[in-house]
Amino acid sequence: MKLRIVSPPALVRWYYPDITWHKDRSQPRIFLTFDDGPIPDVTPEVLKILKKEDIKATFFCVGENIVKHPDLFEQIKAGGHHIGNHTYNHLNGSKTPEKEYLENVAQCQSLVHSHLFRPPYARISKNQLRQLKPHYEVVIADVITYDFDQSLSPEACYENAIKYAKNGSIIVFHDNIKARQNMLYALPKAIGHWKSKGFGFGLL
Numbered sequence: 001m002k003l004r005i006v007s008p009p010a011l012v013r014w015y016y017p018d019i020t021w022h023k024d025r026s027q028p029r030i031f032l033t034f035d036d037g038p039i040p041d042v043t044p045e046v047l048k049i050l051k052k053e054d055i056k057a058t059f060f061c062v063g064e065n066i067v068k069h070p071d072l073f074e075q076i077k078a079g080g081h082h083i084g085n086h087t088y089n090h091l092n093g094s095k096t097p098e099k100e101y102l103e104n105v106a107q108c109q110s111l112v113h114s115h116l117f118r119p120p121y122a123r124i125s126k127n128q129l130r131q132l133k134p135h136y137e138v139v140i141a142d143v144i145t146y147d148f149d150q151s152l153s154p155e156a157c158y159e160n161a162i163k164y165a166k167n168g169s170i171i172v173f174h175d176n177i178k179a180r181q182n183m184l185y186a187l188p189k190a191i192g193h194w195k196s197k198g199f200g201f202g203l204l
């Protein structure tokens, strides 16, 4: 049995108080986020679902994917969604020398022009965080769906999405190929669930 931490424990959140883990707990709002795009065959499907449901979301884009698919990047922005920085090459902060990491973030920033940053793999050192913090709101999440985990069933992915979600929750989905099947199943079902519970949807 693989251990999947769907909601980061309080100790981790306490250790990183400079990271946004969730938004205002007093408002019944869910914050949908999508990482790793834009990707053909996936991002347009997400945009279609969001448009149908009349929901705006936040897309943490990878710089090299923006360069490969500039039309999709424009489509996301034209849909009224927000864009965040997810590095240029989807780098792992704990495996990348600091200078290289910061340069990679800056390279992505020249494309996204965002006040939001999300570290790939949720890996970031205290020092990297200290250097990025003056320029970005660094966002992780309090609900990780593991949509990218292909050993997880679509139904279990849906359960991950709704189980810990509450007022102000930030939910992580991925608009990438690995997550496609689970995400496209779980997303509309979870939106239906949240709407039936009276939640609205917010933009980061």
Ligand SMILES: [Zn+2]
Residues within 6 Å of the ligand: 035, 036, 086, 090, 120, 121
């Ligand atoms: Zn990512």
